Ligand SMILES: *[C@@H]1O[C@H](CO)[C@@H](O)[C@H](O)[C@H]1NC(C)=O
């Protein structure tokens with residue numbers, strides 16, 4: 001499936017938590033040169049792409065297009081659309097929030113992933129991804145898909161945080177965004193983005209349907225967040241108003 005419904009934001013089961021901490025924390029690992037930072041205009045723009053549902057490229061037809069548009073429409077139209085969006089928006093970061101590939105229609109998961117992320121890779125803009133419920137339904141496991149993704153060019157994705165000894169899912173991590181270069185917080189984290197894997201399907205027979213965030217992930221999130229907050233200067237402590245966006249969609 002591609003194009004039409006493939007680009008709607010309604011079919012992912014992955015939860016992306018974007019939590020802004022406007023408290024200007026010191027960057028934990030990126031003391032000197034953060035990989036992400038606010039631009040000189042004070043903006044940090046994220047292009048979010050959900051549900052590409054990429055499969056076999058040219059041979060995978062489009063869904064949800066008009067009958068007259070079916071001919072000549074394939075996954076390649078999805079790629080062309082994302083390419084146009086990147087050029088139009090010039091984001092600081094591209095975030096893919098799941099169902100990057102549509103497993104059941106993808107004969108080679110690695111090939112489909114490479115093609116799905118190709119527009120982001122070609123743009124040289126940093127990008128990050130998490131998984132949906134369909135990413136592992138081809139030739140790679142959920143762990144295998146995430147491991148493949150982290151090996152691709154320009155990605156800031158991580159399989160899991162190195163400090164978390166045991167955590168559910170694959171694709172749990174956080175990214176810190178530094179302040180404007182030349183400003184007093186150029187070496188500090190002005191924004192923290194948390195990525196959490198909400199799994200694919202429930203394995204609890206009495207609860208049908210999709211998976212969910214587990215206690216181990218909540219524990220990691222709370223610990224990471226409080227660690228970062230400890231480094232906060234008191235007068236700039238962030239309150240609940242810092243949550244930028246919280247999206248969970250679970251249809252499909
Ligand atoms: C898909 O891409 C082809 C080749 O560029 C184009 O001719 C066609 O109109 C596109 N289809 C849609 C529905 O945009």
Ligand SMILES: *[C@@H]1O[C@H](CO)[C@@H](O)[C@H](O)[C@H]1NC(C)=O
Pocket residue numbers: 031032183184185186187
């Ligand atoms: C940020 O780090 C760089 C490199 O270590 C340093 O030259 C600069 O003075 C620092 N900026 C501030 C505001 O501390």
